[in-house]
Amino acid sequence: MAITGFQIRRLTLVGRGVPNAEVQFHEGLNVVSGPSDTGKTFIVQCIDYMLGGKDVPESIPEAAQYETVRLTLNTSIEDEDVVLERSIRGGDFKLFTPGKADQKLSSKHSAGDKDSASQYLLSLSGLTEKKVRKNKQGATREVSFRDLARLILVDEETIISKTSPILTGQYTTGTAESAVFRLLLTGVDDGSLISSEDPKVAKGRQAGKVEVLDLLLNQTKGRIAELQLPGDVPSWQEQLSRIEALYLAAQKELEVEQQSAAQLESKRRSEMAGLRQLESRTGVLRELQRRFTLLDQQYLSDLRRLESIAEAGARLGQMNEERCPVCGAPAEHQEHEHQKEDAAPEDVAQSCLAEAAKIKMLISDLHLTREENDREIKRLEDLILQAKDRVRSVGTQLTEMLKPRVEIALARLRESQANRDTYKRALELQGRVNELQGLLVELGQPNSGKGTDLESARVRSDEAEAFSKEVEALLRSWHFPGLDRVTFSEGDQDIVISGRTRASHGKGVRAIAHAAFNLALLNSCLKREMPHPGFVLIDSPLVVYREPDTDEGGFSHDVKDAFYRSIAEEFQASQVIIFENEDPPSDLGTDANIIRFTGASHGRQGFIPKSV
Secondary structure, eight states: OOSSOEEEEEEEEEETTSOOEEEEOOSEEEEEEOOTTSSHHHHHHHHHHHTTOSSOOOOOGGGTTEEEEEEEEEETTTOOEEEEEEETTOOOEEEEOTTSOOEEEBSSOOTTOSSBHHHHHHHHHTOTTOEEEOSTTOOEEEOOHHHHHHHHEEOTTGGGOSSOTTOOSOGGGHHHHHHHHHHHHHSOOSTTOOSSOOHHHHHHHHHHHHHHHHHHHHHHHHHHHHHOOOSOHHHHHHHHHHHHHHHHHHHHHHHHHHHHHHHHHHHHHHHHHHHHHHHHHHHHHHHHHHHHHHHHHHHHHHHHHHHHHHHHHHHHHTOOOOOOTTTOOOGGGOOOTTSOOOOOHHHHHHHHHHHHHHHHHHHHHHHHHHHHHHHHHHHHHHHHHHHHHHHHHHHHIIIIIIHHHHHHHHHHHHHHHHHHHHHHHHHHHHHHHHHHHHHHHHHHSOOOOOOOOOOOSSOOTTTTHHHHHHHHHHHHHTTOTTOOOEEEETTTTEEEETTEEGGGSOHHHHHHHHHHHHHHHHHHHHHTTOOOOSEEEEEOSSTTTTSOOGGGTTOOTTHHHHHHHHHHHHTTTSEEEEEESSOOOGGGGGGEEEEEOOSSSSSOOOSSOTTO
């Protein structure tokens, strides 16, 4: 986890006679997905409410029987779980800390009041007793945790707003909002700011800057020393060039081995396809043999029946006419008009013999066909054995010959990449040292004596340059279309993407750029070990992007997948919570905590248990 800050572990609704409604979050990426009316927005409202928001969660029928909201936090300082509890209808908080007595916390922020939820959350974030400028005259006030809420918790309406992610749009609060952003960017508050600044104060402020630059300079030099690289900067550059050449060579070697593997794999697939065809053909022929056997049995049965009929007909033809068994009349006096004209028994016998001869011919033909079929089955079985031998041969080449070569090439590539990254890092840090030393030289020069007017409270583009690069890196990893360079506009207090302000884009781009802004701020603070609450929650950063405005129709649809994969990889040591209607990519696996609400009878229907 981060050096300062906290992470949300669990949100629980408690009521009498109803099961708890609960959702759990982990470190890293968390995604809550599902259709509308499954409780996603209600979860966001509850979390905002438990972080000091004045608005109670919107009343919904499913939550009517719940009375209490509990928010479990994991603190990075003590690495323990604490629980904030608050009535769902408003009021103050209760804090439950392991091994300590329960504590009541006020829901309202008050300067110097340590028993408030705001002060407690600020202490977890490393931002207690920080002050920010609140007007052009330089008056200051203490930071409230609600000042940070806009930068860590973004709802579905704010995400598409044209207003800067820093600002609420209220003129009276704009100065303080920019100051809060600067505080997170630099770690330096406005506590030393005096409304009527004199030369002594200006000199002290300059000394403070020198002190900060000295601190940053020493930290940067310390990081260079931790790399334990021999030689000086020119030797590092020379070594980096050599390693770059090794890296390219290893990359080419790996490509060659991978191409060889691909060719063998293609051959194996082809052989397997041929084997399956042979096995399928053999199966068909065996089924024919089974049916031929049944047909042979049927022919033999018919043959026996015909022979029996022929024999019976011959016997009947040999019998003499006898007296009537009823009246005793001789044959010549018997009446036969009631009889139908039927064939004579001798004729029936001859017909049966003729039919039997035909069947014998069919049986003979069938035997020939079965013999031919047996020969074909034997031929196919021989071909199957040959095909299996070929498949095994290709498989052996892949596993015993080519696989070790690929692994060796991959190991070389990784080794050269690690060395390359180390030397690149050293040169980057050295460039930072040179930059800081240049700033110290500038601060050591005599003041021009231009008065003591307060400079603008707005964050300057040069102050946000490193932050802008973080935003650019995120957007590039998300495959943001047409990305050139990201800068910061002092006038708008917002990012400018490829020369175009964020507000000038459609809703979809505004939303994903807003998400990049908040996540880049978190990443920037973590990398520079600056105070930050330690997590970011964003509602619907992609839902509008999937339904772009007319000027967004050409954007690539792989932004969504790249968005999730990048966050899962980049923010493993912090916490990001995303709420979306559609599910993230299925291949994220254990890299993310996926909570799916189905809105149906299968799976988890929604946040509130169905039985309520």
